Every structure is written in C-alpha cells, then in structure tokens.
Amino acid sequence: MSAEQSYQKENEFSIGSEEELVNAFRRRDQKKLILPERLKYPFRVRSYMTWKEPSGAYTYLVFKLPNWDVPRGVAFKRTASTGEPTGGLCSWCHAYGSSEEIGLLSVAMSANVSSSYLVCHDLSCIEKIEETAMLAGKDPDKNIAELYYRMEKLFENISNYKPEN
Ligand SMILES: [Zn+2]
Numbered sequence: 001m002s003a004e005q006s007y008q009k010e011n012e013f014s015i016g017s018e019e020e021l022v023n024a025f026r027r028r029d030q031k032k033l034i035l036p037e038r039l040k041y042p043f044r045v046r047s048y049m050t051w052k053e054p055s056g057a058y059t060y061l062v063f064k065l066p067n068w069d070v071p072r073g074v075a076f077k078r079t080a081s082t083g084e085p086t087g088g089l090c091s092w093c094h095a096y097g098s099s100e101e102i103g104l105l106s107v108a109m110s111a112n113v114s115s116s117y118l119v120c121h122d123l124s125c126i127e128k129i130e131e132t133a134m135l136a137g138k139d140p141d142k143n144i145a146e147l148y149y150r151m152e153k154l155f156e157n158i159s160n161y162k163p164e165n
Contacts (some may be wrong), residue, residue, distance in 0.1 A: 011066065018104060022035075024073035049061070057078055075107075090120045092119045093128045093147055104117065
C-alpha cells in the first residue's frame with residue numbers, strides 16, 4: 001500500500017453551507033467570487049471542486065487535504081494571452097493542449113504580487129489524468145498524488161502571504 005493510494009482515497013470532503021464555501025476563500029478572492037448556481041448544501045466533493053464564472057475571467061478551485069481542518073479556495077484570473085497562441089503542457093497534469101485549453105492562470109498573492117500557473121484553463125486535470133491512465137492501462141494514482149501535491153504547494157505559497165488579506 002503506497003502513500004499515494006491512501007492519499008487519493010481519502011481525498012473527499014464535504015461543503016456544509018454557502019458560508020463555508022465562501023469562507024474557504026481569502027477576503028481578496030471573496031470580492032471576485034461568483035458561486036455556481038443551484039448548489040444544494042451540504043454536498044460532497046470528490047478530489048476537488050472547480051468552476052468558472054460566466055465571463056470566463058475567473059476560475060475557482062476549492063480543495064481540502066485530509067489533514068486540513070477546512071477546505072481552502074482560490075480564484076485564478078485568466079491571463080490574457082500575448083503574442084501568438086501556443087498552447088502547451090499543463091504543469092499540473094501534463095496534458096498537452098491548444099491555447100484554448102491550456103494557459104496561464106494567475107493568483108494574486110498580495111496586493112502587488114501574483115503567481116502564474118501554466119495549467120488547464122478549466123482545471124479538469126484530474127479527469128485528464130484519469131483518462132490518460134485509462135487509455136494507457138495504467139494506474140492514475142501516482143499522477144493524482146502529484147496533482148494534489150501541486151495544489152497543496154499552491155495553497156502553501158498563498159499562506160506565506162498571510163495574514164495580509
Ligand atoms: Zn491540467
């Protein structure tokens with residue numbers, strides 16, 4: 001039994017109320033938060049929750065590792081592409097895609113600092129990992145654990161900028 005396997009299996013969490021969902025986000029992100037419509041509380045989340053606001057400018061991620069007390073959320077801003085559209089390799093799931101599918105999403109770490117991540121625009125990384133593994137007849141666990149690890153690092157980086165909101 002590898003660490004990765006238990007990592008994946010346990011990564012399910014629930015959101016009890018709208019308040020809990022909103023509070024998963026930092027204050028700076030709450031200002032940009034548009035919740036998905038028709039959410040019924042409480043609900044269970046498998047792996048992580050992600051959605052886009054209607055204009056597509058923001059993509060949200062809500063994630064919780066088993067050892068975290070509460071889920072944490074972040075708002076990514078889609079970075080307008082400059083220059084020629086190139087697409088690329090998602091740094092989280094290694095899927096290859098066009099500039100429509102993969103691009104820079106930025107996270108405001110503080111008022112002046114933001115970090116960019118070259119990832120799938122819709123953060124469908126786990127589905128891509130599972131699909132790729134299935135087609136290859138491989139176990140997706142290692143790549144899923146790696147994906148969670150990258151998300152964990154992202155939230156750790158954000159934490160380093162606290163308590164400034
Ligand atoms: Zn991806």
